[in-house]
Amino acid sequence: MIEIKNISKQFGKLMALDRLNLQLNAGESIALIGPNGCGKTTLIKSILGMVLPTRGDIIFNGKSIRNDDLYRNDIGYMPQIGRYPENMTIGQVLKMIKSIRHAAQAQDYDLYNRFELGNMLHKRMRTLSGGTTQKVSAVLAFLFKPRVLILDEPTAGLDPIAAEILKAKIIEARSRGCLILITSHLLSELEDIVSQVVFMQEGKLILHKNVDELKYLTGEDSLARSIVHLLKTEVV
Numbered sequence: 001m002i003e004i005k006n007i008s009k010q011f012g013k014l015m016a017l018d019r020l021n022l023q024l025n026a027g028e029s030i031a032l033i034g035p036n037g038c039g040k041t042t043l044i045k046s047i048l049g050m051v052l053p054t055r056g057d058i059i060f061n062g063k064s065i066r067n068d069d070l071y072r073n074d075i076g077y078m079p080q081i082g083r084y085p086e087n088m089t090i091g092q093v094l095k096m097i098k099s100i101r102h103a104a105q106a107q108d109y110d111l112y113n114r115f116e117l118g119n120m121l122h123k124r125m126r127t128l129s130g131g132t133t134q135k136v137s138a139v140l141a142f143l144f145k146p147r148v149l150i151l152d153e154p155t156a157g158l159d160p161i162a163a164e165i166l167k168a169k170i171i172e173a174r175s176r177g178c179l180i181l182i183t184s185h186l187l188s189e190l191e192d193i194v195s196q197v198v199f200m201q202e203g204k205l206i207l208h209k210n211v212d213e214l215k216y217l218t219g220e221d222s223l224a225r226s227i228v229h230l231l232k233t234e235v236v
């Protein structure tokens with residue numbers, strides 16, 4: 001579904017992504033793991049077309065994403081920190097996003113209802129707590145029933161109940177056959193969600209394995225311990 005073909009991204013002298021190749025298929029739920037600054041967000045933003053790779057190409061459903069905007073209609077994205085026009089209310093932001101999408105696209109109000117955003121529509125974005133902003137981002141990511149979900153630290157800042165609601169929603173999307181790419185430093189929460197792990201270091205792909213293979217390779221019995229093992233020992 002998404003093919004990353006030998007992409008590099010240079011910021012000045014820094015190689016944020018270094019000749020990275022990856023194949024991400026529908027129905028897979030993939031944890032993107034690596035130390036701070038290893039290039040996870042740069043990879044995610046490259047897939048979203050928010051960062052232009054210096055070299056290489058990204059193929060989405062068989063087509064290069066260069067000079068294409070429409071592929072993004074298939075992606076729901078939750079950024080690490082959502083940034084919205086400060087003076088707009090939650091209601092105005094939702095209305096604006098819906099107006100730029102196709103009116104006919106099916107909409108999913110499950111998270112909107114469960115997070116009770118309907119009671120907060122008049123609140124301005126600049127006045128929201130970090131957790132409430134994160135709820136708005138989650139609602140927007142799932143609103144148009146995307147086939148691909150890219151979630152950058154999705155539960156950071158959410159209270160435990162909201163985090164559980166979102167986690168259940170991610171698991172449901174996975175069971176519907178969505179492709180999910182997720183970064184999280186909360187390793188225990190990945191356990192129930194992911195089927196594969198992609199491990200990066202200094203912009204390079206170090207490993208891409210199924211969770212069971214990874215547990216076998218590291219000799220650990222949980223995903224969290226396997227990931228800690230990876231982070232502590234350099235290259236497997």
Ligand SMILES: Nc1ncnc2c1ncn2[C@@H]1O[C@H](COP(=O)(O)OP(=O)(O)OP(=O)(O)O)[C@@H](O)[C@H]1O
Nearest residue numbers: 011012014016034035036037038039040041042043
């Ligand atoms: N716009 C930019 N200009 C210059 N350097 C950048 C830019 N964006 C990212 N970088 C650098 O690229 C490297 C990779 O950053 P990135 O945000 O992708 O890391 P990350 O793996 O997501 O980190 P974290 O786990 O802390 O979120 C870092 O050294 C970062 O400082």
